[in-house]
Each structure stands twice: as structure tokens, then as C-alpha cells.
Amino acid sequence: KAMQEFNNTVMKAELEDLRGARFHFTWNNTRVGTCAISKKLDRALGNWNCFKMIGYTYAQFHPHGISDHSPISIQLRQMQPYRGRPFKFLNFWAESDNFIHTVKQEWDKTYSGSPLIVIHKKLKSLKGLLKKFCTRPDSRAKELRHNLYSVQQEMMNRVVDLSVVESERQLRQEVGRAARSEEAFFKQKLRIQWLKEGDSNSAYLHRMVKIW
Secondary structure (H helix, E strand, C coil): CCHHHHHHHHHCCCEECCEEEEECCCEEECHHHCCCCCECCCEEEHHHHHHHHHCEEEEECCCCCCCCCEEEEEEEECCCCCCCCCCCCCCCHHHCCCCCHHHHHHCCCCCCCCHHHHHHHHHHHHHHHHHHHHHCCHHHHHHHHHHHHHHHHHHHHHHHHHHHHHHHHHHHHHHHHHHHHHHHHHHHHHHHHHHCCCCCCCCHHHHHHHHH
16 A cells, blocks of 8 residues: 555656666665575656756666665756757648548557656657658648649640640649648748738748748
8 A cells, every 4th residue: 555655646746767877776685696686676756847947867876885775866967958849730730631540549559657758758759750741731832833834834835635734724723722731831830920811922932932
């Protein structure tokens, strides 16, 4: 019962093991040969607020000396500015046919750690998967524009049959849809407030296509 209460307290406080250095085992029965037993019994714990305030921290385990337990010292280092990027949901991800399946598959996975750490790990993994199979709207629009220009150039240089004309018509429609998705993407990505709804602002978008 005591161990269960202790474990519940650790989970409730969202405590995690600090990274350890030097020795893996922190206790031994001071015997030798086949009777020798070594285990990791001693730990240093911290939670998310601790890591956020203090920065990079680790536990250093020292030789046990005349004791059977290794002394532990907490090593503090100067906090470095956070350089990671927060998770930002991009709306165009939801347009993919694989979106729901991918999210569900990742969310059903099991990770170790406190609830906050588990969510962080899932979001980090999910972001990588979504970026992998979801083509950015600006890349898709650029590809479609290139295809449209090629077909139109072909139509200008020679007499073409109806299939080419139909292909050009379909490409124009696809480019139009892709341009709207591209504009929505940049609105969200760059949070440009002055880009009003309904204003395609083609010159600006064309510049952004070249930059990205």
C-alpha cells in the first residue's frame, strides 16, 4: 500500500527521472562474487515546472564510499534560451485523406512518462508524420502552374487535339483551387492581418512562392 501511495504521488506531481551520469547502479550489498548484488534504487526527480525554470539539469551519482548507497548531486547548468518550435496545427493537413487515420494511429500508441510528457511525445511524432505525407499547398500550386504553362505552351506552338484542350481546362481549375489553398496557407503561416478575405494579392503570393 505504501508503494502504491508513493507511485500515485509521483504521478500526481508529474515527476520524471533526471538524467543520470557516471554510474547506473546506485546500491550494492557490498559483497563479492556470486553473492554480489547491484541495483538502481536511488533516483533524483523533477517535473515540467522544474525543468522549465532551471533548464538543463542532471543527477550525478558518486562512488558509494563506506556506504552501500551512492551519493547523488544535482548538477545545474545555466538555462539556455528555448530554441524549439511549438506545435502549430496547419489547416491543410486536415484536407488529406490520411489525416484521421494517421492521428488515430499515433494517438493510440503508448508512451512512458507523465500525461504532459506523453502528449508532448505524441505531438512531436505526429507533426513529423503529417509533414511527411502532406504536401505543402505552395509546393502543389507551383507544380500545377508548371504543368499548366507547359500545356499552354504546347497549345501555342502547334495544333492540338481535344484531349489537350480538356487537359488544359482541368489544369486551370486545379491551379485555381491550389491558389486558394496556397493563399489560406500563407494567411495562417505568416498571420498576415492585412491580407483581406477575397483579395488574392497575386503579386505578394508569387513573391512568397519564390521565397519558400
